[in-house]
Amino acid sequence: MELSLEQKFQEKIDRDERIEPRDWMPDSYRKTLVRQISQHAHSELVGMLPEGNWISRAPSLRRKLGLMAKVQDEAGHGLYLYSAAETLGVERDTMFDQLHSGKAKYSSIFNYPTLTWADIGAIGWLVDGAAIMNQVPLCRCSYGPYARAMVRVCKEESFHQRQGFEIMLTLCQGTPEQKAMAQDALNRWWWPSLMMFGPNDAESPNTKQSMAWNIKRFSNDELRQRFVDMTVPQAELLGIKIPDPDLKLNEETGNYHFGAINWDEFWQVVKGHGPCNKDRLAARVKAHEEGAWVREAAMAYAEKQENRLNKAKTA
Amino acid sequence: MKNNDLFKYTLQLADDVMILGHRLSEWTGHGPVLEQDIALSNIALDLIGEARNLYQYAAKQEGNGKTEDDYPYKRDVLQWTNALIVEQKNGDFAQTIVRQFLFDCYHYYHLEALSKSTDEQMAFIGAKSVKEARYHLQYSAEWMVRLGDGTEESHARMQQAIEDKMHYFEELFIPTAAESRLVESGVAVDLAPIRVKAYAKLNEVIKESTLKLPEDIYTQQGGRNGVHTEHFGYILAELQYMQKSYPNMQW
Ligand SMILES: [Fe+2]
Ligand SMILES: [Fe+2]
Numbered sequence: 073m074e075l076s077l078e079q080k081f082q083e084k085i086d087r088d089e090r091i092e093p094r095d096w097m098p099d100s101y102r103k104t105l106v107r108q109i110s111q112h113a114h115s116e117l118v119g120m121l122p123e124g125n126w127i128s129r130a131p132s133l134r135r136k137l138g139l140m141a142k143v144q145d146e147a148g149h150g151l152y153l154y155s156a157a158e159t160l161g162v163e164r165d166t167m168f169d170q171l172h173s174g175k176a177k178y179s180s181i182f183n184y185p186t187l188t189w190a191d192i193g194a195i196g197w198l199v200d201g202a203a204i205m206n207q208v209p210l211c212r213c214s215y216g217p218y219a220r221a222m223v224r225v226c227k228e229e230s231f232h233q234r235q236g237f238e239i240m241l242t243l244c245q246g247t248p249e250q251k252a253m254a255q256d257a258l259n260r261w262w263w264p265s266l267m268m269f270g271p272n273d274a275e276s277p278n279t280k281q282s283m284a285w286n287i288k289r290f291s292n293d294e295l296r297q298r299f300v301d302m303t304v305p306q307a308e309l310l311g312i313k314i315p316d317p318d319l320k321l322n323e324e325t326g327n328y329h330f331g332a333i334n335w336d337e338f339w340q341v342v343k344g345h346g347p348c349n350k351d352r353l354a355a356r357v358k359a360h361e362e363g364a365w366v367r368e369a370a371m372a373y374a375e376k377q378e379n380r381l382n383k384a385k386t387a
Numbered sequence: 388m389k390n391n392d393l394f395k396y397t398l399q400l401a402d403d404v405m406i407l408g409h410r411l412s413e414w415t416g417h418g419p420v421l422e423q424d425i426a427l428s429n430i431a432l433d434l435i436g437e438a439r440n441l442y443q444y445a446a447k448q449e450g451n452g453k454t455e456d457d458y459p460y461k462r463d464v465l466q467w468t469n470a471l472i473v474e475q476k477n478g479d480f481a482q483t484i485v486r487q488f489l490f491d492c493y494h495y496y497h498l499e500a501l502s503k504s505t506d507e508q509m510a511f512i513g514a515k516s517v518k519e520a521r522y523h524l525q526y527s528a529e530w531m532v533r534l535g536d537g538t539e540e541s542h543a544r545m546q547q548a549i550e551d552k553m554h555y556f557e558e559l560f561i562p563t564a565a566e567s568r569l570v571e572s573g574v575a576v577d578l579a580p581i582r583v584k585a586y587a588k589l590n591e592v593i594k595e596s597t598l599k600l601p602e603d604i605y606t607q608q609g610g611r612n613g614v615h616t617e618h619f620g621y622i623l624a625e626l627q628y629m630q631k632s633y634p635n636m637q638w
Contacts, residue, residue: 117421120416121416124415124416127413128409128413128625128626129625129626129628129629130629131460131629131630131633131636131638132456132460132638133438133439133442133455133456133459134439135638136435137432137435137436137439140412140415140431140435141432143415143428144415144425144428144429147416147425147428148425151421151425189629189638239638242637242638243638246637246638247633247636249633249636250636355416355417358417359416359417359419362419362479362480363418363419363420363480364419365538365540365544366419366423366480366534367420368537368538368541369533369534369537369538369540369541370420370533370534370537372537372538372541373532373533373534373536373537376536
């Protein structure tokens with residue numbers, strides 16, 4: 073019996089082969105990927121803002137350079153990801169419009185403010201740490217361009233995570249004031265970091281399909297648990313306390329049991345009511361609008377150059 | 388603080404690239420195009436990297452347990468000797484590009500000559516940074532042309548930026564007394580031939596970008612003597628925020 077396109081597609085996925093831009097794919101697969109990759113790209117872009125907020129105030133030349141390089145890396149990640157999404161037939165400008173209108177989402181973690189220098193350490197340690205958890209499995213995602221983009225991204229993310237941890241370590245080995253700063257940052261970033269993995273599996277209806285398509289390899293709750301298990305010993309090493317009275321090692325499983333996540337807060341921020349949603353979007357819109365004349369000029373110039381070249385050829 | 392010619396010269400060179408790098412880094416996350424956001428951050432990284440090498444050299448000269456961070460983070464306005472052009476606000480992308488291009492015209496040729504300094508460490512820093520500065524000049528010159536010869540709006544913005552920034556150019560070529568004394572021993576770069584090369588490049592690019600230099604250019608100066616523009620205090624307020632709020636800690 074002749075297999076349908078859809079069946080052939082799924083068989084390829086089941087053999088753990090990569091789907092490439094020219095291959096046939098179901099519309100829903102394409103749509104899911106566009107949504108996920110563009111959301112990921114937007115997160116890289118918006119994610120530059122909370123840390124960018126500290127570039128001008130970084131406390132030493134070494135830290136200033138480290139932070140600048142990190143934020144610049146995130147811009148690069150955005151670039152790889154927008155390019156990956158473009159292979160699915162969606163333009164960067166369209167994705168920007170969706171971001172600016174609020175139609176497209178980005179990771180909610182970036183809607184929290186960076187108040188002290190310790191936040192730069194905590195973001196690197198926790199937020200990049202959580203990002204790695206999410207992203208390493210994506211290096212094996214069934215869609216080739218996304219998987220390949222993630223390989224490059226993950227290398228840099230683990231560097232970011234180490235840099236963040238090292239900032240935290242320096243603070244924790246510093247004065248009592250510095251250590252208090254580190255503790256405060258952990259208090260504020262811990263729960264939003266756990267929320268980065270998304271709703272509980274029971275509330276995450278798309279997970280099953282994404283796993284069948286080999287876009288996702290592990291469920292939200294599995295990844296969240298791994299993150300907690302990885303991070304708790306690191307906090308112990310730093311000598312600061314995770315702000316969860318229910319946190320406890322389960323001797324049998326070796327996993328840490330953790331307290332209930334405040335999902336009301338999560339949905340509030342997703343809906344646009346987090347502490348910085350408005351500022352973050354406004355900053356992106358401003359950069360885009362104020363850059364319009366630059367992009368127009370670059371296009372006009374390129375056109376002029378092409379005409380000149382053509383004229384020279386025919387002359 | 389130490390007060391000899393080489394030390395002063397080292398800090399003066401460092402201050403230029405430190406402040407310009409700091410200014411450029413304000414663009415990170417806010418650039419007009421993602422690719423240009425990355426490019427401006429790249430240049431900022433290069434410039435602050437160069438500043439770091441020079442401040443390290445200053446610290447070595449001074450000894451006494453001084454570090455690279457003592458100079459950018461612990462000096463007040465009057466002790467900074469950067470040229471005024473680098474501290475000017477970013478403004479729109481046109482103002483940033485013009486400021487960058489004017490500085491690059493000086494910086495590239497200056498580093499090229501510095502790499503032949505009789506002072507080994509200066510020569511080393513010059514040789515290291517000149518490769519980066521060559522790329523900076525190429526980048527800013529390309530954008531001069533692209534925006535100058537782009538749309539009516541971009542042309543107008545660029546022409547305005549030239550009018551606004553041109554009177555900060557000449558200061559880059561006026562040697563301080565310490566600098567002049569160091570030229571004799573071949574440590575410092577003689578600015579006269581650098582000025583000729585920089586103006587040649589400037590004129591070439593201005594022509595290609597269909598822009599015009601202002602008819603009469605007056606010269607603003609003072610940075611080399613610590614007399615800065617009013618923007619400068621605000622730069623330091625941010626740059627030195629942590630050191631002022633939490634003195635004498637390791638970060
Ligand atoms: Fe990233
Ligand atoms: Fe990162």
